[in-house]
Structure formats: C-alpha cells, structure tokens
Amino acid sequence: MRKFFLAVALLSIPLSSAAFAQEPARGGTPDEQKACTRDVQKHCRAVIDQGDFTILACLQQNRTKISAACDAVLKTHGQ
Secondary structure, three states: OHHHHHHHHOOOOOOHHHHHHHOOOOOOOOHHHHHHHHHHHHHOHHHHOOHHHHHHHHHHOOOOOOOOOHHHHHHHHOO
C-alpha cells in the first residue's frame, strides 16, 4: 500500500519517458497509478514531499473532489 502511494507521488513529478522506463516496478498497477495521478497533482501538490501517508490523508480529505476512478482505487485498497 505504501509503495502504491509512493508511486503516485513519484508519477506526479515530471519525468522523461526514458528515465521512467528505467525505474523499478512500484506498487499499484499502471491503471491504478493513472487513476490517481491527476488527483494528486490537482489536490495534493503542496504535500507531495511530505510522505505517502500525508498524500493518502490529502486524497481522503478531498474525497468529494477526486475522480471516481481514484476513489475506486482507494476503496480497493481499503481506504
């Protein structure tokens, strides 16, 4: 779970596709990461550098504003 949110946080930082391709596999499927990346960028940008649990708390605080897809990912992971 923690690795999933770390991946979401890392995906919100612009990376070149070549550098991204060399990254080791992270938690969460690519579809799950894609579902929450925009929500993290939009609602939690200010806390990206404060750790995975802070990002999770931010997404939970913005639950009514996040996309249905990201909400479904959180629910899938028991959040």
